[in-house]
Amino acid sequence: MYRSFVVREPRKGEFVRSIEEKDTWDLPAGELLIRVHYSSLNYKDALSAKGNRGVTRRYPHTPGIDAAGVVEESTVATFHPGDQVVVSGYDLGMNHPGGFAEYVRVPAAWAVRLPEALTLKQSMMLGTAGFTAGRCVEMLVRQGCVPGEGDILVTGATGGVGSTSVAMLAKLGFAVTALTGKNEPAFLLELGAREVLARGKFLRSRKKMLLPERWAGVVDTVGGEYLETAIKETRYDGVVTSCGNAASGDLTLTVYPFIIRGVRLIGIDSARCSLAVRERIWQLLATEYRFSQLDHLASVITLEQLDGAIQRMLAGSLLGRVVVQLI
Ligand SMILES: NC(=O)c1ccc[n+]([C@@H]2O[C@H](COP(=O)([O-])OP(=O)(O)OC[C@H]3O[C@@H](n4cnc5c(N)ncnc54)[C@H](OP(=O)(O)O)[C@@H]3O)[C@@H](O)[C@H]2O)c1
Incomplete structure (x- = not known):
């Protein structure tokens, strides 16, 4: 039993x-x-x-x-x-x-x-959230995001995917801006965020098709208006990964971020990816992406x-x- x-x-x-x-x-x-x-x-x-x-x-x-x-x-x-x-x-x-x-x-x-370098407990400290963060981070890197060449925005930053993304990106040397609805700046700064943005101040007028360029890359875990704003603020040739819908599954946009700025919007799934991808990401989580605050x-x-x-x-x-x- x-x-x-x-x-x-x-x-x-x-x-x-x-x-x-x-x-x-x-x-x-x-x-x-x-x-x-x-x-x-x-x-x-x-x-x-x-x-x-x-x-x-x-x-x-x-x-x-x-x-x-x-x-x-x-x-x-x-x-x-x-x-x-x-x-x-x-x-x-x-x-x-x-x-x-x-x-x-x-x-x-x-x-x-x-992976040899992880205990069972540490693997679950990461879990699907950390695995998904690992996939998002790997995608940003593979798509050309480079530390020192522009800020990365992480939404839903105190959540499971968000917090592990912040820590992994900071470990790799990226300047991370953490977007959050909570008043927990110390938690995010200790994970390595360079800047903490309040969710309530982030959204802009929905009438604008493009907004001033800010982000070289984005890890979005919340969807809806936050993803919409993040895409409109992504700079020329930037990369946006979308993995979550904690705020909303909707996305209202024009094509202009894509055809004027060449922004790439990439979906991330953790449930159906192949065993080869799983093994590769778990190895990265145990080694290169491993962060000291785990x-x-x-x-x-x-x-x-x-x-x-x-x-x-x-x-x-x-x-x-x-x-x-x-x-
Ligand atoms: N694609 C995949 O394979 C995959 C895998 C794992 C998770 N996910 C998805 O990713 C998302 C995050 O998962 P998680 O495990 O990290 O969840 P979580 O720990 O609950 O974190 C979600 C975070 O989103 C923010 N949030 C919550 N409600 C919100 C709202 N109404 N508006 C704006 N922000 C809000 C909060 O962060 P702040 O308070 O810091 O803003 C919250 O901590 C979920 O939608 C989940 O389904 C997808």
Whole structure:
């Protein structure tokens, strides 16, 4: 028997969350049975936990798009009992029982070997949020952003993707401007932000098709009017990565930032990217992109404390990352 955080829908549209005892026999088929040591809280988990059908179609369900642990059973030659692995993305925690439980059973193709330089706990301090930040940062670099040659804007800066992006970019030597709705400048400056901008003062008149050029690159985690403004302010030949919709999924624009300034808008996904991409990004996270503040960025909670953290995430009041300890 093992413990699992379960979301049930006792009446249509009403969702309740509790910790239940389960049997590993109830887990879906898969080549790896993994004893989860740590998971982490991501925005998608909060949506799944509140009954968002765009994330999770059927309930009862155990969310948790991240899991880091030790293989207990394997039916493939590539993994053996005792191997330390990280599983994130694919359908884990969305429509497949996820990492908010002491066990997961998954296809072997979903698992990445834990990089040597990271512990299981550190891998979940990063989790999907840090992985997504790593993808955004790598994209900016691959598209030609160079430290010392222009400022990088990070939106939703105190969130999971935002805070890890700020720290990674600063580690690489970029001048980072952190956009936030919270009054937490010390948190962002300690992560390496050069400047902190208040969300309330950022938006400009929506009538303008272009705004004065400011950003060589952008990591946007919030979408909507913030992404719209950021694109209009991106300078000639700049790069904008879009990975989130914490504010809105809408985007209203003209083509002028693209055809007059050559701005590139690039979408970032972490759920369906290939194993080769996953292995490459996890290696970067463990080495070149690794930042010294990692061990202080996350708070560690138990399964019992998870519901409260989910509510704070939905209210937009969480700071940094939340790791769920299951051992
Ligand atoms: N594409 C992918 O594969 C992928 C992977 C991971 C996450 N995501 C998406 O990325 C986004 C961020 O995820 P996360 O895990 O970092 O979430 P998070 O920890 O909750 O951070 C989101 C941050 O966005 C800001 N925010 C919240 N509500 C807002 C609003 N109404 N208007 C403007 N800003 C707002 C807040 O930061 P401040 O208070 O500092 O402004 C908040 O901390 C989510 O939309 C998530 O679904 C996508």
